Amino acid sequence: MSFEENIRKVVPYTPGEQPQKKVIKLNTNECPYSPSPRVAQAIKEMDIDALRKYPDPVCASLVSSLAKYYGLSDDQVFVGVGSDDVLSMCFLTFFAGQKPIIFPDITYSFYEVWADVYRIPYKVIPLNDNFDINVSDYICDNGGVVIANPNAPTGVAESLENIEEIVKKNQSSIVIVDEAYIDFGGESAVGLINKYDNVIVTRTMSKSRALAGMRIGYAFGPAKLIKYLNDVKFSVNSYTMNMPALLAGKAAIEDDEYFTEIRDKVVATREWCKKELKELGFTFRDSKTNFIFARPPKGNAKEIFEKLKENDIYVRYFNKPRINEYLRISIGTDDEMKKFFEVLKKI
Numbered sequence: 001m002s003f004e005e006n007i008r009k010v011v012p013y014t015p016g017e018q019p020q021k022k023v024i025k026l027n028t029n030e031c032p033y034s035p036s037p038r039v040a041q042a043i044k045e046m047d048i049d050a051l052r053k054y055p056d057p058v059c060a061s062l063v064s065s066l067a068k069y070y071g072l073s074d075d076q077v078f079v080g081v082g083s084d085d086v087l088s089m090c091f092l093t094f095f096a097g098q099k100p101i102i103f104p105d106i107t108y109s110f111y112e113v114w115a116d117v118y119r120i121p122y123k124v125i126p127l128n129d130n131f132d133i134n135v136s137d138y139i140c141d142n143g144g145v146v147i148a149n150p151n152a153p154t155g156v157a158e159s160l161e162n163i164e165e166i167v168k169k170n171q172s173s174i175v176i177v178d179e180a181y182i183d184f185g186g187e188s189a190v191g192l193i194n195k196y197d198n199v200i201v202t203r204t205m206s207k208s209r210a211l212a213g214m215r216i217g218y219a220f221g222p223a224k225l226i227k228y229l230n231d232v233k234f235s236v237n238s239y240t241m242n243m244p245a246l247l248a249g250k251a252a253i254e255d256d257e258y259f260t261e262i263r264d265k266v267v268a269t270r271e272w273c274k275k276e277l278k279e280l281g282f283t284f285r286d287s288k289t290n291f292i293f294a295r296p297p298k299g300n301a302k303e304i305f306e307k308l309k310e311n312d313i314y315v316r317y318f319n320k321p322r323i324n325e326y327l328r329i330s331i332g333t334d335d336e337m338k339k340f341f342e343v344l345k346k347i
């Protein structure tokens with residue numbers, strides 16, 4: 001017998017490239033603006049001596065700021081190392097049954113990876129040709145449901161009515177709503193956590209709050225589910241959130257004015273980019289996110305992706321069935337997008 005048989009083997013998630021040279025980076029949906037100046041201040045004023053000690057395992061101050069901001073109680077909030085960590089903990093906690101969990105065929109590709117690594121059976125449900133979900137497909141016997149709303153990489157937002165229907169008709173499984181992009185548009189399901197006991201909503205500070213490098217994610221849910229989530233977290237690693245991240249997250253949440261300003265700038269640039277792309281003959285579903293998932297008129301997405309890259313402009317291309325004629329273009333600053341369109345027109 002070989003030790004190979006004892007090894008947990010998985011096909012890992014492939015993140016977008018992080019080139020070390022200076023490029024126009026429109027490939028991983030980061031925020032093109034700096035984090036709140038209050039974040040810089042909080043880090044600068046951090047007591048370095050306090051790093052001797054472990055950070056607060058329950059992340060109380062960040063949890064309270066989030067609860068206060070969203071009008072929830074502290075026991076309805078969970079925080080983690082980016083929403084990737086939060087979602088991973090959710091998969092580990094809520095999907096321990098035998099029945100397959102379900103999610104769309106075109107969605108955040110990490111879902112498949114977590115299902116694999118935790119040995120969770122899963123079934124993907126095709127979106128329709130417009131990239132919409134068909135609600136009745138989600139009303140079936142299952143071990144759990146995961147929906148990104150707005151969805152990635154399509155940018156399409158589902159109505160709250162549809163999300164509520166899925167939650168309501170799945171009382172015997174947990175429904176996770178991944179709201180990584182909700183600040184840019186769409187209707188949040190956060191209100192459902194006081195109405196149903198089987199729903200978890202996840203969020204991130206990586207996109208709308210310009211803190212991808214700090215790794216801060218969070219989840220909202222009924223207190224009972226948050227307790228289950230914490231029990232699993234404390235069984236894996238008690239100290240997931242480091243002290244700078246706890247301080248930065250709190251500072252970011254408390255600066256609502258700055259948050260609104262940069263979020264609105266991204267949304268305004270996105271609306272302008274939609275017009276430009278339309279004029280160039282690109283087709284796309286309306287985006288409620290900080291990116292546009294668009295098909296060039298000739299469907300030659302791969303070729304355009306490569307040519308943009310030669311010009312130091314990085315967008316995302318997925319060489320996968322059904323979406324291999326699309327480019328996912330993150331929204332940068334107005335200047336970056338002007339440069340992008342200049343180069344795109346030449347191509």
Ligand SMILES: *Cc1c(COP(=O)(O)O)cnc(C)c1O
Binds near residue numbers: 082180205212
């Ligand atoms: C970016 C993203 C995440 C993860 O974000 P973190 O940086 O780990 O917080 C989760 N879900 C979706 C759909 C995303 O696009």
